[in-house]
Amino acid sequence: MKSNTLILHTAALFIMPLQLMFSVFLLFRGHDEPGGGFIGGLVASGAFVLYAFAFGSEATRRILRVAPRDLLSAGLLFALASTIPAFLAGQPMLTAHWWELPLPGDGYLKLSTPLIFDIGVYAAVLGTIMTFVISLMESDE
Amino acid sequence: MILIALYITIAMVTLAALLNVYRVIKGPDAPDRVLALDTLYVNAIALIVLLGIALQTRMYLESALLIAVMGFVGTVAMAKYLKRGSVIE
Amino acid sequence: MLDRLSFPQPWLSLTLFFTWQFLSDGISGGSVVLGIILAWGIPQMTRRFWPDPPAVMRGWRAPAYALRVLWDIVVASVEVAKLILSPRQPRPMFICYPLELDHPLAISILVSTISLTPGTVGADVSDDNKLILIHSLDAEDEQEIIDTIRARYEKPLLEMFR
Protein backbone atom coordinates (compact mmCIF):
# COMPACT_ATOMS: atom_id res chain seq x y z
CA MET A 1 0.00 0.00 0.00
CA LYS A 2 1.38 3.41 -0.96
CA SER A 3 1.24 6.19 1.60
CA ASN A 4 1.05 9.96 1.47
CA THR A 5 1.97 13.00 3.53
CA LEU A 6 -1.55 14.25 4.23
CA ILE A 7 -1.04 14.51 7.98
CA LEU A 8 2.12 16.59 7.68
CA HIS A 9 0.41 18.91 5.20
CA THR A 10 -2.52 19.58 7.50
CA ALA A 11 -0.28 19.90 10.53
CA ALA A 12 1.95 22.39 8.74
CA LEU A 13 -1.09 24.47 7.76
CA PHE A 14 -2.22 24.71 11.38
CA ILE A 15 1.08 24.89 13.23
CA MET A 16 2.98 27.27 10.98
CA PRO A 17 0.68 30.29 11.63
CA LEU A 18 1.01 29.74 15.38
CA GLN A 19 4.79 29.55 15.07
CA LEU A 20 4.93 32.74 13.02
CA MET A 21 2.76 34.54 15.57
CA PHE A 22 4.97 33.33 18.40
CA SER A 23 8.06 34.51 16.56
CA VAL A 24 6.59 38.00 16.16
CA PHE A 25 5.67 37.96 19.85
CA LEU A 26 9.25 37.10 20.81
CA LEU A 27 10.51 39.85 18.52
CA PHE A 28 8.38 42.58 20.08
CA ARG A 29 8.90 41.74 23.71
CA GLY A 30 12.63 41.71 23.23
CA HIS A 31 13.77 44.90 24.95
CA ASP A 32 12.99 44.29 28.61
CA GLU A 33 12.09 40.61 28.85
CA PRO A 34 13.51 37.39 27.40
CA GLY A 35 13.18 37.23 23.66
CA GLY A 36 14.47 39.38 20.86
CA GLY A 37 15.28 39.40 17.21
CA PHE A 38 17.57 36.41 17.15
CA ILE A 39 15.29 33.88 18.80
CA GLY A 40 12.28 35.31 16.96
CA GLY A 41 14.09 34.81 13.68
CA LEU A 42 14.93 31.24 14.66
CA VAL A 43 11.32 30.40 15.45
CA ALA A 44 10.20 31.99 12.19
CA SER A 45 12.73 29.95 10.26
CA GLY A 46 11.49 26.87 12.10
CA ALA A 47 8.04 27.67 10.79
CA PHE A 48 9.25 28.08 7.21
CA VAL A 49 11.39 24.94 7.45
CA LEU A 50 8.30 22.98 8.51
CA TYR A 51 6.45 24.47 5.56
CA ALA A 52 9.32 23.50 3.29
CA PHE A 53 9.21 19.89 4.56
CA ALA A 54 5.52 19.72 3.82
CA PHE A 55 5.26 21.55 0.50
CA GLY A 56 8.73 21.73 -1.00
CA SER A 57 11.25 24.48 -1.67
CA GLU A 58 9.42 26.13 -4.55
CA ALA A 59 6.31 26.81 -2.45
CA THR A 60 8.47 28.13 0.38
CA ARG A 61 10.22 30.55 -1.95
CA ARG A 62 6.83 31.74 -3.09
CA ILE A 63 5.46 32.49 0.38
CA LEU A 64 8.67 34.22 1.40
CA ARG A 65 8.10 36.55 -1.61
CA VAL A 66 11.67 37.90 -1.44
CA ALA A 67 14.71 35.76 -2.06
CA PRO A 68 16.20 34.68 1.30
CA ARG A 69 19.53 36.24 0.37
CA ASP A 70 17.85 39.62 -0.11
CA LEU A 71 16.14 39.18 3.25
CA LEU A 72 19.53 38.66 4.84
CA SER A 73 21.06 41.78 3.37
CA ALA A 74 17.95 43.87 4.01
CA GLY A 75 18.08 42.76 7.64
CA LEU A 76 21.69 43.83 7.97
CA LEU A 77 20.91 47.22 6.40
CA PHE A 78 17.99 47.66 8.79
CA ALA A 79 20.17 46.88 11.79
CA LEU A 80 22.70 49.38 10.50
CA ALA A 81 19.97 51.99 10.02
CA SER A 82 19.15 51.77 13.74
CA THR A 83 22.49 53.41 14.49
CA ILE A 84 21.66 56.56 12.50
CA PRO A 85 19.62 58.45 15.18
CA ALA A 86 22.44 58.07 17.69
CA PHE A 87 24.92 59.16 15.04
CA LEU A 88 22.89 62.27 14.22
CA ALA A 89 22.64 63.15 17.91
CA GLY A 90 26.40 62.77 18.26
CA GLN A 91 26.14 59.96 20.79
CA PRO A 92 28.08 56.65 20.89
CA MET A 93 26.92 54.10 18.35
CA LEU A 94 23.73 52.09 19.14
CA THR A 95 22.59 54.45 21.91
CA ALA A 96 18.87 53.78 22.31
CA HIS A 97 16.31 56.35 21.15
CA TRP A 98 12.60 56.06 21.88
CA TRP A 99 9.54 57.46 20.17
CA GLU A 100 5.91 56.99 21.06
CA LEU A 101 3.30 57.16 18.31
CA PRO A 102 -0.19 57.90 19.62
CA LEU A 103 -2.85 55.50 18.37
CA PRO A 104 -6.65 55.75 18.25
CA GLY A 105 -7.97 54.95 21.71
CA ASP A 106 -5.46 55.66 24.40
CA GLY A 107 -2.68 53.41 23.21
CA TYR A 108 0.83 54.14 22.12
CA LEU A 109 2.91 52.30 19.62
CA LYS A 110 6.38 52.28 21.11
CA LEU A 111 9.12 52.58 18.56
CA SER A 112 12.76 52.49 19.46
CA THR A 113 16.11 51.96 17.85
CA PRO A 114 16.59 48.65 19.73
CA LEU A 115 13.35 47.46 18.14
CA ILE A 116 14.57 48.45 14.68
CA PHE A 117 17.83 46.66 15.40
CA ASP A 118 15.89 43.58 16.52
CA ILE A 119 13.78 43.60 13.36
CA GLY A 120 16.99 43.75 11.36
CA VAL A 121 18.45 40.80 13.26
CA TYR A 122 15.16 38.88 12.82
CA ALA A 123 15.27 39.33 9.05
CA ALA A 124 18.98 38.50 8.92
CA VAL A 125 18.58 35.26 10.90
CA LEU A 126 15.54 34.22 8.88
CA GLY A 127 17.37 35.05 5.65
CA THR A 128 20.48 33.13 6.63
CA ILE A 129 18.70 29.95 7.66
CA MET A 130 16.33 29.97 4.71
CA THR A 131 19.28 30.49 2.35
CA PHE A 132 20.89 27.38 3.83
CA VAL A 133 17.79 25.26 3.80
CA ILE A 134 16.50 26.22 0.37
CA SER A 135 19.85 25.85 -1.34
CA LEU A 136 20.36 22.47 0.37
CA MET A 137 16.93 21.39 -0.81
CA GLU A 138 17.57 22.47 -4.34
CA SER A 139 21.02 20.89 -4.55
CA ASP A 140 19.34 17.66 -3.46
CA GLU A 141 16.66 17.69 -6.09
CA MET B 1 1.42 20.48 50.64
CA ILE B 2 2.08 21.84 47.20
CA LEU B 3 5.79 21.89 47.95
CA ILE B 4 5.88 18.19 48.80
CA ALA B 5 3.85 17.30 45.71
CA LEU B 6 6.17 19.50 43.68
CA TYR B 7 9.29 17.73 44.91
CA ILE B 8 7.81 14.29 44.29
CA THR B 9 6.74 15.33 40.79
CA ILE B 10 10.18 16.75 39.99
CA ALA B 11 11.71 13.47 41.12
CA MET B 12 9.31 11.46 38.92
CA VAL B 13 9.90 13.59 35.84
CA THR B 14 13.65 13.44 36.34
CA LEU B 15 13.46 9.65 36.61
CA ALA B 16 11.37 9.63 33.42
CA ALA B 17 14.03 11.71 31.67
CA LEU B 18 16.71 9.24 32.80
CA LEU B 19 14.69 6.33 31.41
CA ASN B 20 14.45 8.22 28.12
CA VAL B 21 18.21 8.70 28.11
CA TYR B 22 18.55 4.94 28.64
CA ARG B 23 16.43 4.40 25.51
CA VAL B 24 18.47 6.95 23.55
CA ILE B 25 21.66 5.07 24.40
CA LYS B 26 20.29 1.56 23.95
CA GLY B 27 18.44 2.08 20.69
CA PRO B 28 18.36 -0.47 19.08
CA ASP B 29 17.18 1.32 15.91
CA ALA B 30 17.39 4.94 14.84
CA PRO B 31 13.60 5.55 15.13
CA ASP B 32 13.74 4.42 18.77
CA ARG B 33 16.39 7.00 19.49
CA VAL B 34 14.47 9.77 17.79
CA LEU B 35 11.32 8.78 19.68
CA ALA B 36 13.24 8.87 22.97
CA LEU B 37 14.64 12.32 22.13
CA ASP B 38 11.13 13.45 21.29
CA THR B 39 9.90 12.29 24.69
CA LEU B 40 12.93 13.87 26.33
CA TYR B 41 12.04 17.34 25.08
CA VAL B 42 8.47 16.93 26.29
CA ASN B 43 9.88 16.01 29.70
CA ALA B 44 12.12 19.07 29.56
CA ILE B 45 8.99 21.19 29.09
CA ALA B 46 7.47 19.57 32.19
CA LEU B 47 10.63 20.28 34.20
CA ILE B 48 10.66 23.92 33.12
CA VAL B 49 7.02 24.39 34.10
CA LEU B 50 7.75 22.75 37.49
CA LEU B 51 10.77 25.01 37.98
CA GLY B 52 8.52 27.97 37.23
CA ILE B 53 6.12 26.89 39.99
CA ALA B 54 8.98 26.27 42.41
CA LEU B 55 10.49 29.71 41.83
CA GLN B 56 7.06 31.39 41.54
CA THR B 57 7.86 33.02 38.25
CA ARG B 58 6.21 32.83 34.85
CA MET B 59 9.36 33.99 33.13
CA TYR B 60 10.31 30.48 32.00
CA LEU B 61 7.08 29.70 30.21
CA GLU B 62 8.27 31.27 27.00
CA SER B 63 11.23 28.94 26.97
CA ALA B 64 8.83 26.01 27.47
CA LEU B 65 6.82 27.16 24.47
CA LEU B 66 10.02 27.66 22.54
CA ILE B 67 11.16 24.10 23.26
CA ALA B 68 7.74 22.79 22.21
CA VAL B 69 7.93 24.67 18.90
CA MET B 70 11.51 23.90 17.99
CA GLY B 71 11.42 20.34 19.33
CA PHE B 72 8.57 19.46 16.99
CA VAL B 73 10.42 20.87 13.98
CA GLY B 74 13.48 18.92 15.08
CA THR B 75 11.59 15.65 15.37
CA VAL B 76 10.00 16.11 11.96
CA ALA B 77 13.41 16.89 10.46
CA MET B 78 14.96 13.78 11.99
CA ALA B 79 12.07 11.56 10.92
CA LYS B 80 12.39 13.01 7.42
CA TYR B 81 16.09 12.22 7.45
CA LEU B 82 15.41 8.63 8.49
CA LYS B 83 12.86 8.27 5.73
CA ARG B 84 14.88 9.55 2.82
CA GLY B 85 18.49 9.35 3.92
CA SER B 86 18.61 13.11 3.44
CA VAL B 87 16.71 15.73 5.37
CA ILE B 88 15.14 17.32 2.37
CA GLU B 89 13.48 15.46 -0.41
CA MET C 1 -7.03 43.33 -5.68
CA LEU C 2 -10.01 42.66 -3.43
CA ASP C 3 -8.59 39.19 -3.12
CA ARG C 4 -5.52 40.58 -1.42
CA LEU C 5 -7.58 42.41 1.19
CA SER C 6 -9.76 39.48 2.18
CA PHE C 7 -9.40 37.03 5.02
CA PRO C 8 -9.14 33.65 3.26
CA GLN C 9 -9.51 31.66 6.49
CA PRO C 10 -11.78 33.73 8.72
CA TRP C 11 -11.63 31.24 11.61
CA LEU C 12 -7.87 31.06 11.52
CA SER C 13 -7.70 34.86 11.44
CA LEU C 14 -10.02 35.15 14.43
CA THR C 15 -8.01 32.59 16.39
CA LEU C 16 -4.76 34.34 15.58
CA PHE C 17 -6.21 37.74 16.54
CA PHE C 18 -7.44 36.60 19.94
CA THR C 19 -4.32 34.57 20.67
CA TRP C 20 -2.31 37.70 19.97
CA GLN C 21 -4.46 39.79 22.33
CA PHE C 22 -3.88 37.33 25.14
CA LEU C 23 -0.19 36.89 24.40
CA SER C 24 0.45 40.64 24.50
CA ASP C 25 -0.95 41.07 28.02
CA GLY C 26 -4.38 42.52 27.47
CA ILE C 27 -6.02 44.61 24.81
CA SER C 28 -4.48 47.95 23.94
CA GLY C 29 -4.33 50.13 20.84
CA GLY C 30 -0.98 48.75 19.76
CA SER C 31 -1.90 45.11 20.25
CA VAL C 32 -5.15 45.52 18.28
CA VAL C 33 -3.32 47.08 15.33
CA LEU C 34 -0.61 44.42 15.32
CA GLY C 35 -3.20 41.68 15.87
CA ILE C 36 -5.16 42.77 12.81
CA ILE C 37 -1.99 42.93 10.73
CA LEU C 38 -1.00 39.40 11.80
CA ALA C 39 -4.52 37.99 11.42
CA TRP C 40 -4.56 39.32 7.88
CA GLY C 41 -0.95 38.66 6.86
CA ILE C 42 -0.33 35.12 8.05
CA PRO C 43 -3.38 33.48 6.39
CA GLN C 44 -2.65 35.48 3.22
CA MET C 45 0.83 34.04 3.19
CA THR C 46 -0.23 30.43 3.59
CA ARG C 47 -3.47 30.45 1.64
CA ARG C 48 -2.23 28.47 -1.34
CA PHE C 49 -2.33 24.99 0.17
CA TRP C 50 -5.47 25.19 2.26
CA PRO C 51 -7.91 22.57 1.02
CA ASP C 52 -11.26 23.82 -0.23
CA PRO C 53 -13.72 24.03 2.62
CA PRO C 54 -16.13 21.11 2.77
CA ALA C 55 -19.59 21.65 1.33
CA VAL C 56 -21.22 21.51 4.74
CA MET C 57 -19.39 22.31 7.90
CA ARG C 58 -21.30 22.13 11.15
CA GLY C 59 -18.87 23.90 13.41
CA TRP C 60 -21.15 23.91 16.43
CA ARG C 61 -20.68 20.18 16.77
CA ALA C 62 -16.96 20.65 17.35
CA PRO C 63 -17.03 21.38 21.14
CA ALA C 64 -18.98 18.20 21.91
CA TYR C 65 -16.51 16.18 19.85
CA ALA C 66 -13.54 17.88 21.52
CA LEU C 67 -14.92 17.11 24.99
CA ARG C 68 -15.49 13.47 24.09
CA VAL C 69 -11.95 13.18 22.73
CA LEU C 70 -10.52 14.90 25.81
CA TRP C 71 -12.30 12.43 28.06
CA ASP C 72 -11.16 9.50 25.93
CA ILE C 73 -7.59 10.75 26.10
CA VAL C 74 -7.68 10.51 29.88
CA VAL C 75 -9.23 7.03 29.73
CA ALA C 76 -6.69 6.04 27.09
CA SER C 77 -3.76 7.07 29.23
CA VAL C 78 -5.06 5.11 32.19
CA GLU C 79 -5.47 2.04 30.00
CA VAL C 80 -2.02 2.37 28.46
CA ALA C 81 -0.60 2.94 31.93
CA LYS C 82 -2.22 -0.24 33.23
CA LEU C 83 -0.87 -2.22 30.31
CA ILE C 84 2.64 -0.80 30.69
CA LEU C 85 2.73 -1.62 34.39
CA SER C 86 1.24 -5.12 34.08
CA PRO C 87 3.80 -7.88 33.53
CA ARG C 88 2.06 -9.59 30.60
CA GLN C 89 3.20 -9.06 27.04
CA PRO C 90 0.98 -6.86 24.85
CA ARG C 91 -0.58 -8.32 21.71
CA PRO C 92 0.09 -5.69 19.04
CA MET C 93 -1.66 -5.67 15.69
CA PHE C 94 -1.63 -3.62 12.49
CA ILE C 95 -5.13 -2.83 11.25
CA CYS C 96 -6.26 -1.38 7.92
CA TYR C 97 -9.18 0.91 8.54
CA PRO C 98 -11.39 1.73 5.54
CA LEU C 99 -12.35 5.42 5.59
CA GLU C 100 -15.73 6.90 4.88
CA LEU C 101 -14.51 10.46 5.30
CA ASP C 102 -12.95 12.07 2.29
CA HIS C 103 -12.08 15.63 3.26
CA PRO C 104 -8.34 15.94 4.06
CA LEU C 105 -8.99 18.07 7.13
CA ALA C 106 -11.45 15.53 8.54
CA ILE C 107 -9.05 12.65 7.87
CA SER C 108 -6.25 14.49 9.69
CA ILE C 109 -8.49 15.10 12.67
CA LEU C 110 -9.53 11.44 12.71
CA VAL C 111 -5.92 10.19 12.57
CA SER C 112 -4.89 12.57 15.36
CA THR C 113 -7.83 11.40 17.45
CA ILE C 114 -6.90 7.77 16.87
CA SER C 115 -3.34 8.49 17.96
CA LEU C 116 -4.49 10.06 21.21
CA THR C 117 -7.15 7.52 22.19
CA PRO C 118 -7.14 4.00 23.67
CA GLY C 119 -4.46 1.65 22.53
CA THR C 120 -4.13 2.85 18.95
CA VAL C 121 -1.72 4.99 16.94
CA GLY C 122 -2.63 6.20 13.46
CA ALA C 123 0.47 5.15 11.58
CA ASP C 124 -0.26 6.05 7.99
CA VAL C 125 -2.78 7.18 5.38
CA SER C 126 -2.84 5.57 1.94
CA ASP C 127 -2.21 7.81 -1.05
CA ASP C 128 -5.78 7.64 -2.29
CA ASN C 129 -7.08 8.71 1.16
CA LYS C 130 -9.19 5.55 1.46
CA LEU C 131 -7.35 3.56 4.13
CA ILE C 132 -5.64 4.28 7.42
CA LEU C 133 -3.02 1.98 8.89
CA ILE C 134 -3.51 1.72 12.64
CA HIS C 135 -1.16 0.13 15.10
CA SER C 136 -3.00 -1.22 18.10
CA LEU C 137 -1.09 -1.93 21.29
CA ASP C 138 -3.31 -4.65 22.67
CA ALA C 139 -5.94 -5.94 20.28
CA GLU C 140 -8.28 -8.89 20.59
CA ASP C 141 -10.29 -8.50 17.48
CA GLU C 142 -9.72 -6.36 14.41
CA GLN C 143 -13.39 -5.81 13.63
CA GLU C 144 -14.18 -4.66 17.15
CA ILE C 145 -11.62 -1.85 17.00
CA ILE C 146 -12.80 -0.78 13.55
CA ASP C 147 -16.41 -0.67 14.76
CA THR C 148 -15.51 1.35 17.87
CA ILE C 149 -13.62 3.95 15.86
CA ARG C 150 -16.38 4.09 13.27
CA ALA C 151 -19.13 4.65 15.81
CA ARG C 152 -17.28 6.85 18.27
CA TYR C 153 -15.19 9.15 16.09
CA GLU C 154 -15.86 8.82 12.38
CA LYS C 155 -19.66 9.18 12.57
CA PRO C 156 -19.52 12.50 14.46
CA LEU C 157 -16.87 13.76 12.02
CA LEU C 158 -19.06 12.70 9.10
CA GLU C 159 -21.83 14.77 10.64
CA MET C 160 -19.46 17.73 10.85
CA PHE C 161 -17.86 17.56 7.40
CA ARG C 162 -19.96 16.72 4.40
Place this chain on the structure above:
Amino acid sequence: MSTFAEIAISVLLLVGGAFTLIGAIGLARLPDFYTRLHGPTKATTVGVGAIVVSSVIYFSTLGRGIGVEEILVTVFLFMTAPVSANFLAKAAMHLEVKTTENTRGQTWDQ
Protein backbone atom coordinates in the same frame (compact mmCIF):
# COMPACT_ATOMS: atom_id res chain seq x y z
CA MET D 1 -4.90 30.22 48.68
CA SER D 2 -7.88 28.01 49.43
CA THR D 3 -7.41 24.42 50.55
CA PHE D 4 -9.42 23.23 47.60
CA ALA D 5 -7.05 24.87 45.11
CA GLU D 6 -4.08 23.44 46.99
CA ILE D 7 -5.46 19.94 46.80
CA ALA D 8 -6.32 20.33 43.12
CA ILE D 9 -2.84 21.59 42.29
CA SER D 10 -1.09 18.85 44.28
CA VAL D 11 -3.22 16.09 42.79
CA LEU D 12 -2.73 17.38 39.25
CA LEU D 13 1.02 17.62 39.80
CA LEU D 14 1.26 14.07 41.13
CA VAL D 15 -0.98 12.66 38.39
CA GLY D 16 1.05 14.49 35.77
CA GLY D 17 4.33 13.26 37.18
CA ALA D 18 3.01 9.70 37.39
CA PHE D 19 1.85 9.68 33.76
CA THR D 20 5.12 11.16 32.56
CA LEU D 21 6.99 8.45 34.45
CA ILE D 22 4.70 5.71 33.11
CA GLY D 23 5.23 6.96 29.57
CA ALA D 24 8.98 6.72 30.08
CA ILE D 25 8.67 3.25 31.65
CA GLY D 26 6.66 2.18 28.60
CA LEU D 27 9.38 3.56 26.37
CA ALA D 28 12.01 1.64 28.26
CA ARG D 29 10.12 -1.62 28.77
CA LEU D 30 7.91 -2.44 25.79
CA PRO D 31 9.29 -4.92 23.26
CA ASP D 32 9.40 -3.16 19.87
CA PHE D 33 9.36 0.28 18.29
CA TYR D 34 5.66 0.35 17.40
CA THR D 35 4.53 -0.58 20.89
CA ARG D 36 6.96 1.95 22.38
CA LEU D 37 5.27 4.60 20.28
CA HIS D 38 2.17 4.37 22.49
CA GLY D 39 3.78 5.49 25.74
CA PRO D 40 5.07 8.91 24.65
CA THR D 41 2.09 9.84 22.47
CA LYS D 42 -0.52 9.21 25.14
CA ALA D 43 0.84 8.96 28.68
CA THR D 44 3.56 11.60 28.38
CA THR D 45 1.34 14.09 26.57
CA VAL D 46 -1.37 13.74 29.21
CA GLY D 47 1.19 13.92 32.01
CA VAL D 48 2.73 17.15 30.78
CA GLY D 49 -0.77 18.47 30.07
CA ALA D 50 -1.76 17.86 33.71
CA ILE D 51 1.39 19.55 35.02
CA VAL D 52 0.76 22.56 32.80
CA VAL D 53 -2.88 22.79 33.96
CA SER D 54 -1.74 22.72 37.60
CA SER D 55 0.63 25.58 36.76
CA VAL D 56 -2.31 27.53 35.27
CA ILE D 57 -4.36 27.03 38.47
CA TYR D 58 -1.39 27.91 40.67
CA PHE D 59 -0.62 31.22 39.00
CA SER D 60 -4.27 32.19 38.68
CA THR D 61 -4.82 31.67 42.43
CA LEU D 62 -1.79 33.89 43.03
CA GLY D 63 -3.71 36.51 41.09
CA ARG D 64 -1.28 36.95 38.22
CA GLY D 65 -3.86 36.43 35.51
CA ILE D 66 -4.62 33.30 33.51
CA GLY D 67 -1.65 32.04 31.58
CA VAL D 68 -2.09 31.96 27.84
CA GLU D 69 1.41 30.63 27.35
CA GLU D 70 0.58 27.51 29.35
CA ILE D 71 -2.55 26.87 27.33
CA LEU D 72 -0.57 27.41 24.12
CA VAL D 73 2.01 24.87 25.29
CA THR D 74 -0.72 22.29 25.96
CA VAL D 75 -2.50 22.94 22.66
CA PHE D 76 0.79 22.70 20.87
CA LEU D 77 1.70 19.39 22.50
CA PHE D 78 -1.69 17.87 21.74
CA MET D 79 -1.46 19.03 18.13
CA THR D 80 2.09 17.85 17.56
CA ALA D 81 2.16 14.52 19.42
CA PRO D 82 0.04 12.60 16.86
CA VAL D 83 1.94 14.17 13.98
CA SER D 84 5.35 13.17 15.30
CA ALA D 85 4.03 9.68 16.11
CA ASN D 86 2.66 9.33 12.58
CA PHE D 87 5.89 10.57 11.08
CA LEU D 88 8.12 8.34 13.17
CA ALA D 89 5.92 5.35 12.35
CA LYS D 90 6.36 6.12 8.65
CA ALA D 91 10.13 6.37 9.11
CA ALA D 92 10.19 3.06 10.98
CA MET D 93 8.15 1.36 8.24
CA HIS D 94 10.56 2.74 5.65
CA LEU D 95 13.52 1.32 7.57
CA GLU D 96 11.60 -1.96 8.11
CA VAL D 97 12.16 -1.94 11.85
CA LYS D 98 11.57 -5.36 13.42
CA THR D 99 8.28 -6.03 15.19
CA THR D 100 7.82 -8.51 18.05
CA GLU D 101 6.84 -12.05 17.01
CA ASN D 102 3.26 -11.84 18.23
CA THR D 103 2.42 -8.83 16.06
CA ARG D 104 -0.42 -9.58 13.66
CA GLY D 105 -1.12 -7.68 10.47
CA GLN D 106 1.23 -6.10 7.95
CA THR D 107 3.05 -2.77 7.66
CA TRP D 108 2.91 -0.85 4.42
CA ASP D 109 5.69 -0.15 1.95
CA GLN D 110 6.96 3.38 2.09
